[in-house]
Amino acid sequence: MKYGSGIDAKPLECSGREIRFLERRLLLKGALSVGALSLLSGCNITDEETVHKVLWDMSRWNDRVQMALFDPKRLAPTYAESDIARPFPFNAYYREDEAPIVDGDRYRLELSGLIRDRRPWSLAELNALPQATQITRHVCVEGWSAIGKWSGVPFRTFLERIGADMNAKYVGFKCADDYYTSIDMASALHPQTQLTLRFADRTLPRSYGFPMKLRIPTKLGFKNPKHIMAIYVTNMYPGGYWEDKGYNWFAGL
Amino acid sequence: MAHSAAESSSSSTVVKVHPLPVRVTHWINVAAIFMMVASGWRIYDASPLFSFRFPPDITLGGWLAGALQWHFAAMWLLIINGLIYVGYGVFSGHYRRSFLPISPSSLLQAFADAVHGRLSHDVGEYNPAQRTAYLGIIALMALVVLSGIVMWKPTQFQALGALMGDYPGARLVHFVCMAAIVLFAVIHVVMVMLVPRTFVPMWTGRARKPR
Numbered sequence: 001m002k003y004g005s006g007i008d009a010k011p012l013e014c015s016g017r018e019i020r021f022l023e024r025r026l027l028l029k030g031a032l033s034v035g036a037l038s039l040l041s042g043c044n045i046t047d048e049e050t051v052h053k054v055l056w057d058m059s060r061w062n063d064r065v066q067m068a069l070f071d072p073k074r075l076a077p078t079y080a081e082s083d084i085a086r087p088f089p090f091n092a093y094y095r096e097d098e099a100p101i102v103d104g105d106r107y108r109l110e111l112s113g114l115i116r117d118r119r120p121w122s123l124a125e126l127n128a129l130p131q132a133t134q135i136t137r138h139v140c141v142e143g144w145s146a147i148g149k150w151s152g153v154p155f156r157t158f159l160e161r162i163g164a165d166m167n168a169k170y171v172g173f174k175c176a177d178d179y180y181t182s183i184d185m186a187s188a189l190h191p192q193t194q195l196t197l198r199f200a201d202r203t204l205p206r207s208y209g210f211p212m213k214l215r216i217p218t219k220l221g222f223k224n225p226k227h228i229m230a231i232y233v234t235n236m237y238p239g240g241y242w243e244d245k246g247y248n249w250f251a252g253l
Numbered sequence: 254m255a256h257s258a259a260e261s262s263s264s265s266t267v268v269k270v271h272p273l274p275v276r277v278t279h280w281i282n283v284a285a286i287f288m289m290v291a292s293g294w295r296i297y298d299a300s301p302l303f304s305f306r307f308p309p310d311i312t313l314g315g316w317l318a319g320a321l322q323w324h325f326a327a328m329w330l331l332i333i334n335g336l337i338y339v340g341y342g343v344f345s346g347h348y349r350r351s352f353l354p355i356s357p358s359s360l361l362q363a364f365a366d367a368v369h370g371r372l373s374h375d376v377g378e379y380n381p382a383q384r385t386a387y388l389g390i391i392a393l394m395a396l397v398v399l400s401g402i403v404m405w406k407p408t409q410f411q412a413l414g415a416l417m418g419d420y421p422g423a424r425l426v427h428f429v430c431m432a433a434i435v436l437f438a439v440i441h442v443v444m445v446m447l448v449p450r451t452f453v454p455m456w457t458g459r460a461r462k463p464r
Contacts, residue, residue, distance in 0.1 A: 246319060
């Protein structure tokens with residue numbers, strides 16, 4: 001045989017034996033593709049860029065699916081005082097004693113973007129707004145969860161008070177620890193989304209985000225920024241600290 | 254040529270076994286389960302439920318965010334492929350022909366036979382133990398998907414979540430289902446190794462049946 005396949009002796013006559021031979025080759029091909037798949041678990045994939053892009057595109061697709069699944073009126077389950085986790089776990093990308101120290105007296109929440117009244121807010125002014133309390137489950141992207149009690153200003157109330165453009169797409173947050181994140185407007189207006197000033201009936205401790213954090217029980221924990229220094233409303237996708245590294249942006253529960 | 258269903262030789266005939274949709278969805282399912290389990294182990298490792306971790310080398314995704322991207326991309330493959338498979342099984346009569354009847358007494362007999370290592374294997378027909386195992390794995394796949402949906406959306410699907418003990422309960426159900434599916438896969442592969450002539454028909458759809 002000078003060239004080609006192993007069955008060119010009688011090209012027009014396919015015996016059962018030769019078909020089985022072909023089948024074995026097909027089987028081998030199949031086994032190879034399963035084998036190739038297993039290589040994906042290592043770093044030696046030839047087209048890693050393509051895989052990366054497909055995974056990011058799927059994450060954007062999942063954002064859209066989650067937006068469709070999100071019911072702006074459905075409340076996250078609430079719990080009893082006795083269900084509250086004590087101590088409530090600390091979680092950040094730094095140690096607890098490295099949490100930022102913010103001076104409450106000099107604190108001024110900055111506002112920018114599509115907001116009518118952008119004057120800064122002091123803690124006293126925030127405390128003077130209507131307050132609400134919730135006992136809800138904080139679900140971490142890592143898999144653990146813990147029930148806590150948070151009190152503060154319903155975010156919708158605050159957005160109405162400052163004249164935020166409710167038709168804008170995103171609300172972004174900048175924090176004292178250089179953390180940043182953003183949420184969709186529909187979730188921002190959800191009745192349980194809260195600008196939190198207290199944890200378990202006490203002033204929000206430094207570990208949990210003093211002087212103010214966002215509590216949003218309809219999203220994963222990393223969408224609950226602590227030590228918020230600035231809030232802005234925008235139509236330009238703002239991303240987030242973890243979101244830019246690969247966590248899903250919508251992260252709805 | 255190759256297209257006739259039966260091809261005879263002196264001692265056996267070739268018969269059509271697994272229909273094409275079953276073969277295609279089976280192998281896509283293998284890939285999807287591989288991706289879901291391997292990325293799921295990486296996600297598990299970020300906050301282990303029990304006092305062990307999966308070795309990172311046998312996981313997929315590199316780190317938590319990568320594993321989550323794999324998991325929530327491959328879930329579409331698993332679910333859509335699974336729905337096509339179940340839809341085909343129900344509407345083509347494949348399930349009725351292959352899985353029914355299934356009776357408690359035949360089950361007990363199959364269990365006793367399996368324990369004593371004398372399971373029958375007739376080409377083109379599932380024995381009671383296989384019928385139970387294959388129906389069981391379909392139920393497990395449904396449960397792993399439902400518990401996964403509750404973990405993904407404990408607020409939007411809280412009625413379903415209430416049946417599983419809320420988010421932490423769904424997490425446990427999801428893990429137990431994964432363990433059972435992996436156990437099934439291991440036994441399944443061992444059985445194929447014990448009866449290797451069942452392997453090629455899962456690709457070609459044709460098996461040799463003794464006269």
